[in-house]
Amino acid sequence: xxxxxxxxxxxxLRAAEDVFAEQGIAVPLDEIARRAGVGAGTVYRxxxxxxxxxxxxxxxxxEVLMADADRLRAHDDPGAAFFQFFAHKVKQASLNKALSxxxxxxxxxxxxxxxxxDSFWRLVDELLTGAQRAGAVRPxxxxxxxxxxxxxxxxxxxxVTDPAKxxxxxxxMADGMRAK
Amino acid sequence: xxxxxxxxxxxxLRAAEDVFAEQGIAVPLDEIARRAGVGAGTVYRxxxxxxxxxxxxxxxxxEVLMADADRLRAHDDPGAAFFQFFAHKVKQASLNKALSxxxxxxxxxxxxxxxxxDSFWRLVDELLTGAQRAGAVRPxxxxxxxxxxxxxxxxxxxxVTDPAKxxxxxxxMADGMRAK
DNA sequence: GACGATACGGAACGCTCGCCCCGGTTGTCA
DNA sequence: TGACAACCGGGGCGAGCGTTCCGTATCGTC
Numbered sequence: 406x407x408x409x410x411x412x413x414x415x416x417x418l419r420a421a422e423d424v425f426a427e428q429g430i431a432v433p434l435d436e437i438a439r440r441a442g443v444g445a446g447t448v449y450r451x452x453x454x455x456x457x458x459x460x461x462x463x464x465x466x467x468e469v470l471m472a473d474a475d476r477l478r479a480h481d482d483p484g485a486a487f488f489q490f491f492a493h494k495v496k497q498a499s500l501n502k503a504l505s506x507x508x509x510x511x512x513x514x515x516x517x518x519x520x521x522x523d524s525f526w527r528l529v530d531e532l533l534t535g536a537q538r539a540g541a542v543r544p545x546x547x548x549x550x551x552x553x554x555x556x557x558x559x560x561x562x563x564x565v566t567d568p569a570k571x572x573x574x575x576x577x578m579a580d581g582m583r584a585k
Numbered sequence: 586x587x588x589x590x591x592x593x594x595x596x597x598l599r600a601a602e603d604v605f606a607e608q609g610i611a612v613p614l615d616e617i618a619r620r621a622g623v624g625a626g627t628v629y630r631x632x633x634x635x636x637x638x639x640x641x642x643x644x645x646x647x648e649v650l651m652a653d654a655d656r657l658r659a660h661d662d663p664g665a666a667f668f669q670f671f672a673h674k675v676k677q678a679s680l681n682k683a684l685s686x687x688x689x690x691x692x693x694x695x696x697x698x699x700x701x702x703d704s705f706w707r708l709v710d711e712l713l714t715g716a717q718r719a720g721a722v723r724p725x726x727x728x729x730x731x732x733x734x735x736x737x738x739x740x741x742x743x744x745v746t747d748p749a750k751x752x753x754x755x756x757x758m759a760d761g762m763r764a765k
Numbered sequence: 766g767a768c769g770a771t772a773c774g775g776a777a778c779g780c781t782c783g784c785c786c787c788g789g790t791t792g793t794c795a
Numbered sequence: 796t797g798a799c800a801a802c803c804g805g806g807g808c809g810a811g812c813g814t815t816c817c818g819t820a821t822c823g824t825c
């Protein structure tokens with residue numbers, strides 16, 4: 406691979422991270438090319454479709470989320486770990502339209518590799534069942550419910566502008582998930 | 586107004602109700618024209634833009650929601666009235682993509698007349714404050730929070746397919762709103 | 766320094782969709 | 796029943812966007 410090709414690939418990926426984070430997957434690809442300082446053709450030489458580029462960006466983001474989830478697994482209080490994860494995830498996604506678009510699409514991360522997808526949700530499952538065993542979360546919720554609630558919470562949060570209001574909404578939703 | 590014109594206007598409106606309900610505002614206008622059995626030109630003769638047609642459809646739906654809200658105002662138990670309204674609204678919207686698109690757009694019903702919009706949310710406010718006075722709902726929530734939570738709940742609900750799961754999600758979110 | 770391979774930019778293509786226009790038709794009223 | 800205004804259908808226009816193509820520039824090597 407030629408040096409300029411590698412350099413341009415990096416540039417495109419970095420620009421795509423920024424632009425997708427700001428505007429979500431709906432942004433025109435030309436905008437990404439422009440921000441990267443390359444032509445549209447160059448983008449397509451490195452990524453076969455716009456969606457593939459989006460996947461590549463999301464894969465990176467999911468790695469970060471997974472690192473967080475993994476760290477929380479060792480927390481003393483499984484209930485607190487779960488709720489921290491929930492709040493953190495919602496906040497991350499509310500700041501990153503790429504992440505929220507990916508979450509909503511087709512019931513989960515439609516983007517990112519299959520194995521990343523699977524291991525991420527396996528981690529979520531562990532946090533959830535841990536919290537349920539500790540009596541902190543309603544026992545009748547499964548990982549699908551949690552995903553749905555994260556997506557819903559995300560949507561609720563970006564209906565309001567005031568960050569204090571957003572925090573309150575997260576609190577409301579978390580309260581609803583607690584065991585009675 | 587000529588008889589055929591009035592007839593076609595009705596047809597278009599009825600087709601638009603169905604099609605928007607099924608597929609949301611993103612549906613091509615040609616599809617509505619086709620279902621109404623008229624040409625696209627005819628649609629535009631009766632409604633200046635696609636958005637105006639959508640508004641007209643939504644206005645009708647909001648009337649129905651308002652009738653429900655109004656009826657619940659006289660309920661003995663203000664808490665139950667509020668939660669019934671919440672659940673009912675979410676279920677209505679989850680069956681009607683027009684309604685959910687309208688709700689999400691631009692922080693509330695961007696469609697429908699201003700006065701319909703205002704009086705609808707005034708009714709919601711009454712149900713909310715009633716439930717709060719009765720000690721059934723957290724006192725720190727306002728109508729904006731409720732709107733955000735309805736939108737969020739809606740999104741959560743259409744992440745799952747099983748109706749029992751959907752009901753459970755509504756229950757979770759309602760529980761979160763209850764006063765402690 | 767010259768040459769072949771590789772990569773680049775951006776114009777062009779095809780598609781979708783909102784909206785407009787015009788030649789033909791239909792309803793209304795004298 | 797005839798004439799005219801109102802109305803109709805659907806092809807067409809223009810804009811936006813994903814994707815492709817090709818003439819040109821750049822890189823790496825001998």
